[in-house]
Amino acid sequence: MNSPINAAAAGTITLGGDLTVNRLGFGAMRITGSGVWGNPPDISAAVRVLRRAVHLGVNFIDTADSYGPEVSENLLARALYPYPSDLIIATKGGLTRPGPGVWNRDGRPAHLRAACEASLKRLRLGRIELYQLHAPDPQVPLEESVGELVRLRDEGKIRHIGVSNVTVDQLRRCERLTPVVSVQNRFNLEDRKTDDVLSHCAAHGIAFLPWAPLGSGRHATGEGSVRALATIAGRHGVSAAQVAIAWLLHRAPVMLPIPGTASMAHVEENIAAASVSLTAEDLRALA
Numbered sequence: 001m002n003s004p005i006n007a008a009a010a011g012t013i014t015l016g017g018d019l020t021v022n023r024l025g026f027g028a029m030r031i032t033g034s035g036v037w038g039n040p041p042d043i044s045a046a047v048r049v050l051r052r053a054v055h056l057g058v059n060f061i062d063t064a065d066s067y068g069p070e071v072s073e074n075l076l077a078r079a080l081y082p083y084p085s086d087l088i089i090a091t092k093g094g095l096t097r098p099g100p101g102v103w104n105r106d107g108r109p110a111h112l113r114a115a116c117e118a119s120l121k122r123l124r125l126g127r128i129e130l131y132q133l134h135a136p137d138p139q140v141p142l143e144e145s146v147g148e149l150v151r152l153r154d155e156g157k158i159r160h161i162g163v164s165n166v167t168v169d170q171l172r173r174c175e176r177l178t179p180v181v182s183v184q185n186r187f188n189l190e191d192r193k194t195d196d197v198l199s200h201c202a203a204h205g206i207a208f209l210p211w212a213p214l215g216s217g218r219h220a221t222g223e224g225s226v227r228a229l230a231t232i233a234g235r236h237g238v239s240a241a242q243v244a245i246a247w248l249l250h251r252a253p254v255m256l257p258i259p260g261t262a263s264m265a266h267v268e269e270n271i272a273a274a275s276v277s278l279t280a281e282d283l284r285a286l287a
Contacts, residue, residue, distance in 0.1 A: 007057035010249055010274035013256055015207050016160040016181035019129060021088050023249065024274045025060035026053045026267070027211065027260030032071045035100030039071055040262055049267050050079040054087060056271045062184070062209060062258045064092035064134055065115050065122075066103065073122040081124050090130035090182070091119045092164060094137065094145065107137030109148035116152050132162035132184060133174075142173055150178045164211075168196050175204075182256075184209040189226045189244055189286060191215065202252045213257045214244055228285040238276055241266075245273035247286050 010024040031046040033039055040046045053061070063072045076089060083089070093115030096104045116131060131149060136142050149161045162182035163174050174180050183201050185194040187210035201208040229240040236243070241259075248257045259270040278286075 005056050005268055005272045005275070007059070007271050007274050009057075013207055013254065015088075015130060016179065019088055019160065019181075021060035021086075021256075022057055022274075023256055024058065024245070024271060025062060025209075025256055025258040026050075026058045027258035028061055028063040028072045028076060029067045030260040030262050031075055032068045033100075036067055037097070037100035038068065040075075043075070045264070046075055046262055047079040049262060049264055050076065052264060053267050053271065054080060054084060056268065057274075058271065059084070059086045060088050060090065060256065060258070062090045062092075064095070064132075065119050066092070066095040066097050066134065069097040070118075070122060073119055077122060077124050088129045089123060089125070090132060090162065091123065091128055092132040092134040092162075092184075093119065094134035105135050105137040105139075107133065107135075107140040107142070107145035109144055112145060112148045113152065116149075116157060120157060127156060127159055129159045130162055130182060131158035131160070132164050132182065135165040136163075136170055142170060143177060146174050146177050153178070162207075162209075164209075166197065167194075168200050171197060171200060180206060182207040182209055184211055186210070186212050187248075188213050188215045189229070189247060198252055198255075202254050206254060207256045208252065208254050209256050209258050210248055211258070213248055213259050214241055226286065228282075232278070232282045232285060235282075236276060236278075238273070239269055241269060242273035242276050243278070243282075243286075245270060246276035246278050247283070249274070250278055250283060 007022040007024040013023045014020045096106050152158050160181040164184035233240045233243045
């Protein structure tokens with residue numbers, strides 16, 4: 001793998017027919033403190049990681065108001081504003097954070113509206129290009145939550161709507177109300193429980209953003225049940241994490257991996273995975 005490191009090597013994907021981005025993004029959850037709570041230990045280092053990712057061709061960054069909470073969005077604005085013209089920052093609303101490691105769902109329309117408007121201010125944007133419902137709230141009809149996002153879109157506060165942590169049935173319910181341009185579900189080599197959602201997205205041209213693409217770090221070190229990772233990585237002279245990301249890119253043309261990290265070395269390693277070409281033998285071993 002001798003080519004320069006650049007996310008563009010992954011190719012591109014178009015969301016909603018008018019937002020084209022490189023098909024390897026950055027997830028901005030891990031630039032916060034422990035437990036996704038508070039500031040990171042070194043704010044300057046987090047800023048440098050974000051700027052490095054963009055320098056290496058990342059033009060799609062995923063965040064949420066609940067990361068920190070608020071910390072991730074504030075850091076993005078601090079590091080990258082004024083934003084490059086081709087940079088898309090997607091954010092999410094619908095989870096609240098009473099403490100470290102605690103995630104509560106709140107899909108009430110009033111909460112989503114307040115969350116969206118607060119994200120606009122923190123990110124210093126006039127419009128959020130992709131706003132996602134972070135998770136359906138079992139206490140609120142899904143149609144009410146998504147309906148509020150439709151109203152926010154109609155008011156010009158968001159451009160496109162995405163959903164996260166949904167089943168196929170829930171996704172179809174959302175699609176009855178509005179075009180859905182992205183789905184963000186947990187998906188990686190070891191956890192393919194939402195493969196049916198990925199199949200639906202592939203059939204309908206919906207971008208699929210896998211969260212925990214490295215199995216919460218297990219695949220970065222070759223841990224877990226996927227023993228072929230280390231063998232394939234050795235054969236290509238790359239890391240296990242790079243093989244895991246490359247596998248996601250091969251899995252479906254709608255896949256838009258968003259590996260996140262607070263490490264400069266790891267952000268470069270992850271983006272370099274865009275240039276890893278797996279063989280048919282590799283893919284059979286990982287099937």
